[in-house]
Amino acid sequence: MEHMKPEEIIELFKEKFNDSITNSKIEIKTAGLKKNSYSLIWLEIELKDFKEAVKLLCTIQFPHFAIISDNDTGEEIKLTYHFSLYYGERFKEISLNLTTNLPKNNLKMPTITDLIPGAQTSEREMKEMMGITFEDLPDLPNVFLPIDFSKGVFPFRKDEKGIYPLSKNGKHIGGNIIDKEEEVKKVE
Secondary structure: OOOOOHHHHHHHHHHHHHHHEEEEEEEEEEEOOOOEEEEEEEEEEOHHHHHHHHHHHHHHOOOEEEEEEEEEOOOEEEEEEEEEEOOOOOOOOEEEEEEEEEEOOOOEEEOOOOOOHHHHHHHHHHHHHHOOEEEOOOOOOOOOOOOOOOOOOOOOOOOOOOOOOEOOOOOEOOOOOOOOOOOOOOOO
């Protein structure tokens, strides 16, 4: 199998999605005693083309899915899906990080579990922790939060839907988890 170079991968995505790619970059890093290099590709794509971008990624080689990372930026939630191409091939592996932004007034996106079943746990985590609805993701019980956890409270959010929302001066407000300051009791 011929391996694509990071520049070729970015060009392929730009050709297919044109203006929907809002940002792209390649980082070359080194690791180990011999300073072997490896590549990281960062692609930011509009939500409307996100699932098609994952489909395109699968045509290069079925990617290894690692995890989804998130960032509550205030107005939107930024999700980055972390993949590897040529996984396990010494000095040929390429990390590809595909990012999309969801406006907080519409936290919905299509699931990729029909393409990459291993993404289910991470998508369920984002559902629990950020309040994102993944279309066509089975409505399964919580993975991380207890069944009796407060509805409408999302621990990774930084706004009024988070556990400890912050006011403009940085002090915690609201009572999503506790209504008043509680004394910590020592258990013996």
